[in-house]
Amino acid sequence: MANTFNTVIGYYATRxxxxxxxxxxxxxxxxxxxxxQLDERVATSGQPTEQQLGLIKEAGYTTIINLAPKSHENxxxxxxxxxxxxxxxxxxxxxxxxxxxxxxxxxxIETFESCDDERVWVHCAANMRVSAFxxxxxxxxxxxxxxxxxxxxxxxxxxxxxxxxWQSFIEEA
Numbered sequence: 001m002a003n004t005f006n007t008v009i010g011y012y013a014t015r016x017x018x019x020x021x022x023x024x025x026x027x028x029x030x031x032x033x034x035x036x037q038l039d040e041r042v043a044t045s046g047q048p049t050e051q052q053l054g055l056i057k058e059a060g061y062t063t064i065i066n067l068a069p070k071s072h073e074n075x076x077x078x079x080x081x082x083x084x085x086x087x088x089x090x091x092x093x094x095x096x097x098x099x100x101x102x103x104x105x106x107x108x109i110e111t112f113e114s115c116d117d118e119r120v121w122v123h124c125a126a127n128m129r130v131s132a133f134x135x136x137x138x139x140x141x142x143x144x145x146x147x148x149x150x151x152x153x154x155x156x157x158x159x160x161x162x163x164x165x166w167q168s169f170i171e172e173a
Contacts, residue, residue, distance in 0.1 A: 034127035047074040067124040069094040
């Protein structure tokens with residue numbers, strides 16, 4: 001439960017920083033909100049700032065998948081343009097936080113698996129959507145045990161403690 005609390009508080013802190021126009025002193029990928037390195041090819045996080053997108057590029061990521069709606073408070077309204085200027089491939093697959101669907105998950109799988117040979121960064125607003133999608137992906141597609149697949153999600157949140165709809169979504173796995 002502590003990680004869920006930290007994520008919620010951290011999310012609101014990012015909203016305040018954005019509203020005040022403060023981007024902070026980001027020097028490292030680990031400074032990106034709720035950053036989790038899944039393996040040498042895939043990293044996940046909450047919404048990166050414009051400055052942090054440059055760090056992601058410098059780290060060798062060639063593709064970004066965004067699961068947050070553009071209307072989200074922390075969204076970069078021009079993220080697609082910023083990434084195009086950096087030469088990063090961008091996929092926007094918005095998932096409504098209160099209603100994740102099987103279709104959303106299938107679009108994610110199709111997009112993610114099409115990037116098989118690339119370094120991929122997957123984000124949403126707080127890494128809650130993303131961590132749940134990777135939990136489900138690991139269980140359904142990679143055959144991981146639920147316990148093993150849950151480890152990275154637990155770094156961010158416990159879906160059943162916040163939103164029952166997310167618990168139902170991941171239990172389908």
